[in-house]
Amino acid sequence: MNADKVPDIIISRLPIYLRALQRMSEKGMKTTSSQELGEHVGISAAQIRKDISQFGEFGKQGTGYSIQFLIDKLREILKVNRMWDVVVVGVGAMGHALARYPGFLNRGFRVAMIFDVDPSKVGQKVGDFTIEDASQLVDCVRSAKIKVAMVTVPASAAQEVTDKLVQAGVKAILNYAPTSVNVPSHVHVQYIDPSTHLQRMTFYLD
Amino acid sequence: MNADKVPDIIISRLPIYLRALQRMSEKGMKTTSSQELGEHVGISAAQIRKDISQFGEFGKQGTGYSIQFLIDKLREILKVNRMWDVVVVGVGAMGHALARYPGFLNRGFRVAMIFDVDPSKVGQKVGDFTIEDASQLVDCVRSAKIKVAMVTVPASAAQEVTDKLVQAGVKAILNYAPTSVNVPSHVHVQYIDPSTHLQRMTFYLD
Numbered sequence: 001m002n003a004d005k006v007p008d009i010i011i012s013r014l015p016i017y018l019r020a021l022q023r024m025s026e027k028g029m030k031t032t033s034s035q036e037l038g039e040h041v042g043i044s045a046a047q048i049r050k051d052i053s054q055f056g057e058f059g060k061q062g063t064g065y066s067i068q069f070l071i072d073k074l075r076e077i078l079k080v081n082r083m084w085d086v087v088v089v090g091v092g093a094m095g096h097a098l099a100r101y102p103g104f105l106n107r108g109f110r111v112a113m114i115f116d117v118d119p120s121k122v123g124q125k126v127g128d129f130t131i132e133d134a135s136q137l138v139d140c141v142r143s144a145k146i147k148v149a150m151v152t153v154p155a156s157a158a159q160e161v162t163d164k165l166v167q168a169g170v171k172a173i174l175n176y177a178p179t180s181v182n183v184p185s186h187v188h189v190q191y192i193d194p195s196t197h198l199q200r201m202t203f204y205l206d
Numbered sequence: 207m208n209a210d211k212v213p214d215i216i217i218s219r220l221p222i223y224l225r226a227l228q229r230m231s232e233k234g235m236k237t238t239s240s241q242e243l244g245e246h247v248g249i250s251a252a253q254i255r256k257d258i259s260q261f262g263e264f265g266k267q268g269t270g271y272s273i274q275f276l277i278d279k280l281r282e283i284l285k286v287n288r289m290w291d292v293v294v295v296g297v298g299a300m301g302h303a304l305a306r307y308p309g310f311l312n313r314g315f316r317v318a319m320i321f322d323v324d325p326s327k328v329g330q331k332v333g334d335f336t337i338e339d340a341s342q343l344v345d346c347v348r349s350a351k352i353k354v355a356m357v358t359v360p361a362s363a364a365q366e367v368t369d370k371l372v373q374a375g376v377k378a379i380l381n382y383a384p385t386s387v388n389v390p391s392h393v394h395v396q397y398i399d400p401s402t403h404l405q406r407m408t409f410y411l412d
Contacts, residue, residue, distance in 0.1 A: 190407060205394075
């Protein structure tokens with residue numbers, strides 16, 4: 001399978017399927033259908049079958065999908081059948097919340113290091129972590145071979161932090177700063193900004 | 207302009223343009239071009255012109271866009287030229303962070319009420335807010351005519367909370383719980399789940 005050939009819109013749905021399947025599995029379910037999965041995630045059964053068939057024949061006519069088999073396949077496809085260390089940069093309220101976030105468990109990620117630029121925060125503990133000095137960011141992240149980062153700094157600092165992460169070898173950045181950042185084409189960025197998410201919905205309200 | 211006729215993918219980009227224009231304005235800039243805006247947000251100039259032209263002729267050949275004029279138009283289109291009260295349900299670390307989040311300022315939203323189901327949290331203060339009892343959620347939200355909500359409860363409680371919000375008249379829900387929820391077709395849901403955002407990127411990593 002060539003990653004370049006699968007449309008990004010399909011990739012964006014796979015984590016949603018995986019999440020729903022993991023919840024089904026936690027509830028003790030063993031098999032499901034594209035119809036049932038579709039009802040859970042609000043996506044049509046036909047779309048789900050089409051998306052999943054991009055990667056092979058994982059279901060059986062009549063009996064549907066083995067949940068555990070499909071979980072294993074999706075984890076392999078999304079490369080979360082391993083554990084990715086994640087660096088958090090910026091330890092405000094959001095950075096605190098992410099450093100202690102239970103929702104990474106069993107999803108392929110663990111926070112490994114947290115950094116802040118504020119001397120009064122450096123050395124303090126957040127859960128199991130000691131806040132590291134952001135001036136050491138490039139060296140520490142490079143030495144630890146960390147490829148995934150979450151950035152929770154103010155908008156004004158986001159580009160500089162992003163540049164440092166790229167310099168350190170980070171390839172995937174989840175940006176919580178309310179601003180777009182520029183990265184080289186080999187680096188991936190996703191954005192989480194509650195205001196833009198909310199504005200996408202208010203458009204439709206009266 | 208008929209909201210139903212504009213593709214959702216275009217609507218999803220408008221808040222990104224608005225955010226970039228607001229940052230340009232804060233820096234004292236008065237005019238911009240689709241080229242320059244495109245460099246800020248990582249979207250082609252042609253796409254930006256096409257998206258914006260859905261709503262009218264806002265730029266002038268040769269002189270580009272007046273930043274303030276375009277901000278005003280986008281705020282009007284996205285209906286954030288008013289202030290939306292927002293209810294937060296679930297006051298864990300993420301709910302705390304959102305209750306005190308400075309990034310809603312000037313974006314059209316303000317947190318108005320926060321709720322939790324835990325009796326030991328009810329009555330406690332978070333910033334300027336007193337945590338309200340989730341058993342009062344439907345009545346309070348309906349009385350206050352709140353239409354926008356952020357849900358930061360565990361996955362297992364997300365559907366029940368969502369149902370209550372819908373019952374109370376909420377029309378737009380930003381769901382931080384790591385699970386899909388079902389809503390009637392007149393209610394909009396957006397999802398923020400750092401794990402799914404990260405998994406969309408690890409697909410592309412080695």
